Amino acid sequence: MSGAARRVLVTGAGGQLGRELAVRLPEYGYEVVALGHGELDIADAGAVGEALRRHAPEVVVNAAAYTNVDGCESESVLAYRINALGPRNLAQSCERMGCELLHVSTNYVFDGSSERPYAPWDRPNPLSVYGxxxxxxxxxxxxxxxxxxxxxxxxxxxxxRNFVRTMLRAARERKTLKVKDDEYISPTYARDLARGIARIIQGGLYGIYHVTNAGSCSWHEFAREIFRIAGMDVEVVPVPSSGYPLPAARPANGVLSSPDGPALRHWREALAEYLREELGRERHA
Structure with missing residues (x-):
């Protein structure tokens, strides 16, 4: 990029994706203002307007969300304030300021009944309050x-907090774990997602994108690969979702596809890099 760096304001900067965006966007020449929930509550329309006036970004990336899927079932008003009214406040302020808005959403807007990966043009039909x-x-x-x-x-x-860390922690407490084998996803490393988002902003082509690491697997397969890479001897027993009841329903098929989104590396390769760093930190802790 030439000339002055474009300023990007990142909301939800304390989360997994927000932290990576604060580090990775400068790799693409952006100046980043990273605001966590304590610095900006996106559900507060006045605070959102003030933050955009003060920092004058050219792009806002909204990585703030209430992501406790089961918690949303019992705290639906809070979920709506953060996940719906927050983006509303950002959208209105961005429109007034003339800046771009990149909003991060989820595969949970789909019901999982499709026999193929979900494309951007497929009709959403969420099963949960979160979705x-x-x-x-x-x-x-x-x-x-x-x-x-x-x-x-x-x-x-x-x-x-994430599935990988949960599995590693659980495996240190017991040698047999039950993991669902009838729900499919594309596990996505936040670092790769942040770089994909940077490339989307660079492209300047507005619209809907599905961005995940390549490939797909069940949660059971994901868990087995975690332990294989980590060199941990753990028995992972496949169980159906019906045997692992949770407050919120999940889509059986949560796999996404995008014809024009940024291509990310395979999820196994990304997981291997993440685990090398994660386990390395643990050894030196």
Whole structure:
């Protein structure tokens, strides 16, 4: 990039994706203002407007969300405030300021009944409060903002609470684990997702993108690969979702495809890099 760096304001900077965006966007020549929830509550319309006026970004990347899928079932009002009204506030402020908005959403806007990976043009039909509130956020962005990018992703892991760390922790407590084998995703490394988002912004082509690491697997397969790479002797027993009841329904098929989104490396390669760093930190802790 030539000339002055474009300024990007990242919301949700304390989360797994937000942390990576703060580090990776400068690799692409962007100046980043990274705001965590303590610095900006996107559900507060006045605070959002003030933050955009103060920092004057050219692009806003919204990585803020209430992502506790089961918690959303019992805290639906809070989920709606963060996942729907937050994007509404950002969309309206971005429109007033004339800046671009990239909003991060989820595969949980789909019901999982498709026999193929979901494309950007497929009709959403969420099964859970989480999915419904995220879809409401998408609709606010699309209707209230002129210059928008919508990025749906799935199975994100990085620096924070995630499935990989949960599996590693559980394996140190017991040698047999039960993991669902009838729900499919494309596990996505937050670092790769952040770089994909940077490339989308660079392209300047507004619209809907599905961005995940390549390939797909069941949660059971994902767990087995975690332990294989980590060199841990753990028996992973496949179980159906019906044997692992949770408050929120999940889509059986959560795999996404995108004809024109940034291509990311295979999920196994990304997981191997993540685990090398994760286990290396543990050894030196």
């Amino acid at each position: 419904a509130t995220k879809l409401a956020g998408e609709e606010y962005v699309r209707h209230l903002c002129t210059r928008w990018y919508l990025v749906r992703t799935a199975g994100v892991y990085g620096e924070g």
